[in-house]
Amino acid sequence: MNKNTLILAVAGLACLLAGPLAAETPKEEQEAFQTYFKKRFPNVPEDDFKNGAYAIDPVGRENWEAIEEFPPYENSISNGETMWNKPFANGKGYADCFPDGPAIQGKYPYWDKARGLVVTLPLALNECRAANKEEPLKYQKGPIADLVAYIAFESRGQITKVEIPEDDPRALEAYQKGKQFYFARRGQLNFSCAQCHLGNSGTKLRTEILSPALGHTTHWPVYRSEWGEMGTLHRRFAGCNEQVRAKAFKPQGEEYRNLEYFLTYMNNGLELNGPGARK
Structure with missing residues (x-):
């Protein structure tokens, strides 16, 4: 893809995704999003995008x-495995909230029609704790990252398959907000997520x-050498906001949950391979 073609492709995709929802469906936007990256990096096997920057950086x-x-x-x-198996003070445990076992990451995030909100895995884990009179875990690092790391490990090989219910316009609105x-x-640098990981990916x-956005949600939580510890996806969202000198939003607040909903939907079809390790 030469420079002029690339500029046109970026501009076209940006207009498509940033335009009114009446013009395109989420499914069509997803197809355009994935096609863009496949053309931008034609030598990368489709399934390899789950490896982030390492799909395009041989060194x-x-x-x-x-x-x-x-x-x-x-x-x-x-x-995380120890936490999963350790009973709460009332004798119950995570398995009582999630009877299908720990291999559940592929079910998240999802739209909760009854409550009208996006439910992520960390949010669901803390809601389980609250239902059993346990203190909530902080969302960026520490025990929550360990617990999600165990669940991610048990969920390896599952395929990303986020759904946007067609019968609930609120779900479409949440997707739209995440896209926006x-x-x-x-921030002071006036940057968007798309500028780094769409137009300037690679x-x-x-x-x-700069890693391509295709695959960004597959490998979390992540041990980053820069952090010297595990961190969650919303910790990374917050860090990106701070890097452009913007105030970070609250982890697991509506803004980041909607962003996760949009971005994970864009990654539908990719295999989950968390937890991961990054610089």
């Missing part, structure tokens, strides 16, 4: 594969290769 991938031989998130998985968030410029920002 980084070599280092990452070496790290994955002794992954830094192993302790988190173990800690993704394309909105914010290019370098300082020493970092």
